[in-house]
Amino acid sequence: MKRAAALAMLVTACASTAPVERAYDGRVLQGRFVEPEAYAAFLRGAIAEASGDGRGAIAAYQAAADLDSGGVEIWTRLGALRCSTDRGDRRADDAFARALALDGHFGPAWEAKATCAAARGDMAGARAAAALASGLDASADDANVLLAGSAGPERDKAAREVLVSLTQTSHEPAVAWDALRLWAESHRDVALWVRALRSLARVDPTKMDVLVRASEQLAGAGEIVEARSVAAAVVDSGDLPLSESRHPLVARLAVDEAIGRRDVDAVRARASRARLALDEAAARALLAGKGELARQLASPVVHADPSALGARLVLAVAEGRDVLGAAPTVRREGPLVSGAVLVAFGAALSHAASPQKLRDALGCIPHDPIVDGDDRVIRAAVDLVAQGALAATALPADGAVELAAMGFGALPQRDERALDARHAYLALALAHPSDPRARELGVRLAAVAASDPVVASAVAFMTLANGGSVGRDAAHDLLAIDPADPLVAAAALRMAEKAGDADMVRRASGAMMVHGRVF
Numbered sequence: 389m390k391r392a393a394a395l396a397m398l399v400t401a402c403a404s405t406a407p408v409e410r411a412y413d414g415r416v417l418q419g420r421f422v423e424p425e426a427y428a429a430f431l432r433g434a435i436a437e438a439s440g441d442g443r444g445a446i447a448a449y450q451a452a453a454d455l456d457s458g459g460v461e462i463w464t465r466l467g468a469l470r471c472s473t474d475r476g477d478r479r480a481d482d483a484f485a486r487a488l489a490l491d492g493h494f495g496p497a498w499e500a501k502a503t504c505a506a507a508r509g510d511m512a513g514a515r516a517a518a519a520l521a522s523g524l525d526a527s528a529d530d531a532n533v534l535l536a537g538s539a540g541p542e543r544d545k546a547a548r549e550v551l552v553s554l555t556q557t558s559h560e561p562a563v564a565w566d567a568l569r570l571w572a573e574s575h576r577d578v579a580l581w582v583r584a585l586r587s588l589a590r591v592d593p594t595k596m597d598v599l600v601r602a603s604e605q606l607a608g609a610g611e612i613v614e615a616r617s618v619a620a621a622v623v624d625s626g627d628l629p630l631s632e633s634r635h636p637l638v639a640r641l642a643v644d645e646a647i648g649r650r651d652v653d654a655v656r657a658r659a660s661r662a663r664l665a666l667d668e669a670a671a672r673a674l675l676a677g678k679g680e681l682a683r684q685l686a687s688p689v690v691h692a693d694p695s696a697l698g699a700r701l702v703l704a705v706a707e708g709r710d711v712l713g714a715a716p717t718v719r720r721e722g723p724l725v726s727g728a729v730l731v732a733f734g735a736a737l738s739h740a741a742s743p744q745k746l747r748d749a750l751g752c753i754p755h756d757p758i759v760d761g762d763d764r765v766i767r768a769a770v771d772l773v774a775q776g777a778l779a780a781t782a783l784p785a786d787g788a789v790e791l792a793a794m795g796f797g798a799l800p801q802r803d804e805r806a807l808d809a810r811h812a813y814l815a816l817a818l819a820h821p822s823d824p825r826a827r828e829l830g831v832r833l834a835a836v837a838a839s840d841p842v843v844a845s846a847v848a849f850m851t852l853a854n855g856g857s858v859g860r861d862a863a864h865d866l867l868a869i870d871p872a873d874p875l876v877a878a879a880a881l882r883m884a885e886k887a888g889d890a891d892m893v894r895r896a897s898g899a900m901m902v903h904g905r906v907f
Contacts, residue, residue: 426456433465442473453486463487464497471504480504495525503530530563547571548580555587562592573602578835582606582614589621596622600638607641608761608808610836610843616645623658636759639664640672640728644764647673652684667698667725671732674705675764682706697753698725705736727758727782731769734777746777760784761808767841767873774874786811793818793845794878809833814846821853841870845879858883863892871899 433448449466456462467483484504487497502517518530551568558564565588572581585602588595599622607615619641639662646654647669659669670685683706689699730753737746750772758765766787772778773791780791785806792799792815799819804812813833816826830850833843844866851858863884870876877899884892 426452426459426462429455430459430462430465433469437465437469442469445469446473453483457486458490460487460490460494460497463490464494464500467497468500468504471500471507475504475507495521499525499530548575548577552580555584562588562595565591566595569598569602576832578606578611578614582618585618586621589618589625593625600635603638603641604761605809607637607763608810609833610810610840612763616641616648620645620658623662635662637761638662640668640759640762640764643669644672644676647676647678647681650678650681652681655681655685665698665726667696667702668728670699670702670706671726671728672764674702674732675728675735675768679706697723698729701725701729701733701753705733724754724756726756727769728762728765730755730782731758731765731772731778734772735768738772738775738777743776746772746775747779750778758782758784758787760806761786766790771874789815789818790842790875793849794874810840810842810846814842814849817846817849817853821850826850839869841873841876844869845875848879848883852882852886858886860887860889860892863887863889863896867892867896867899874900 429448429452433445433452436442436444436448446466446469449462449469452462453459453466463483463486467480467487470477470480470483484497484501487494488501491497498517498521502514502521505511505514505517521530548571551564551571554564555561555568565584569581569584569588572578572584581602585599589599599618603615603618603622605615606612606618619638622638623642639658642658642662643655643664646658655669655673656666658664659666666685666689670682670689673679673682673685682702686699686703686706689696690703694700730750733753734746734750737749741749758769761784763786766784767790769778769783770787770790773780773783773787773796774794780788780797783791785800786808788797788800789807789811791797799815800806804825807815809829810833813826813829816823816829820826830837830847833840833846837843837847848862848866850856851862863880866876866883867880877896881893881896881900884896
């Protein structure tokens with residue numbers, strides 16, 4: 389790793405024979421006095437390296453080495469930079485050899501040698517050099533990260549402890565948290581992964597793309613609380629606003645986290661930072677069952693702009709007014725409302741109108757598409773489609789898979805890129821249950837199989853497709869996750885039929901007919 393001013397020298401004596409203390413990456417080391425000419429050349433190299441001029445830095449370091457061939461720090465930096473510039477440059481090995489011949493106990497030389505070996509793919513050599521570096525200097529961050537990242541299963545616990553401790557002691561916290569992130573993700577340690585992601589958002593906002601993808605992955609794997617937590621950290625950090633158009637799901641997850649706490653100020657702040665319209669945020673509050681929060685968000689919008697259709701629809705629901713009357717009869721032009729507004733409004737209307745009247749009312753409202761992966765909106769939209777109140781074409785791919793699982797229509801084209809992990813698993817359970825990818829996803833999602841409706845239903849369909857035994861409690865346990873969920877009800881009915889449990893067949897069938905669902 390590059391270190392700006394890697395060897396700032398603190399001269400503590402004037403004579404050439406006096407010892408000198410030097411700060412090497414935050415660590416104070418005893419060393420020899422360096423002649424001014426060599427020091428000046430080394431300083432030019434450090435400045436060039438910090439500015440990204442690799443060739444200039446190598447030339448300056450080489451000049452410093454020519455002037456002071458006994459400088460172990462100079463040879464160490466020369467070797468490190470030659471390797472990082474061209475990992476195949478064997479002159480880097482010569483430089484490390486010169487450094488270690490001068491001082492075989494110089495930990496930074498072993499650390500730089502380990503980093504170079506790892507870059508070349510020589511993991512055995514990297515581990516050996518890193519072990520020596522760590523033994524000589526317990527604060528050698530690069531060496532400790534390398535050792536932890538390359539540890540085998542028998543060393544996982546120790547590696548975890550090393551990486552966690554590095555986040556407290558490292559001179560470069562962004563590197564330490566990033567190493568912990570990678571380790572936690574690869575070992576499926578969700579709690580530690582989330583902790584690392586949130587901390588990384590605080591110390592290194594430049595990791596925006598990594599953090600966004602992680603938040604989306606967590607949401608797609610059913611770890612929705614954790615996904616919202618990471619998204620909130622992403623939106624709250626950094627100097628630049630998050631673009632809703634580039635990261636639509638993360639913007640919504642961050643707002644949902646604040647909605648869950650009923651923190652209206654945080655909702656407004658995140659919606660503003662993520663460029664998410666307040667009528668969208670208000671609709672999400674409605675879908676979360678927080679009508680008063682929805683009113684607080686929508687009311688100022690309507691007050692400022694009485695023609696704001698989305699906010700007016702949400703406010704009508706939140707204030708308990710005639711929601712059917714709030715829907716326009718004909719509206720062919722004008723701004724679109726968000727998919728969340730449409731679905732939230734439809735969910736409220738479903739208790740006051742027949743499916744046909746509801747479909748007519750929703751059909752008059754121009755709207756944007758529902759965002760891919762937006763579980764809060766998609767699951768409610770699937771419910772509306774199951775009732776016959778919303779056209780199936782309104783659903784993104786995830787929702788279309790759920791609809792197919794309930795017996796409506798065919799599965800969408802098999803393209804996992806359009807599906808999150810849970811819905812990819814459900815699609816495979818329905819169409820390709822013996823596919824190795826289905827088993828892989830089943831293992832990956834096992835942690836949420838008892839609580840997530842989509843994963844639980846996929847497990848049920850996998851069991852049925854593979855001829856597994858179905859206990860008499862299986863349908864009961866499945867339905868208990870959410871008796872009003874149409875996907876869960878459909879899967880529970882299939883399980884009850886397989887088990888020959890007539891009572892559970894009646895219960896699951898009854899659950900499917902809640903709110904006039906059409907199956």
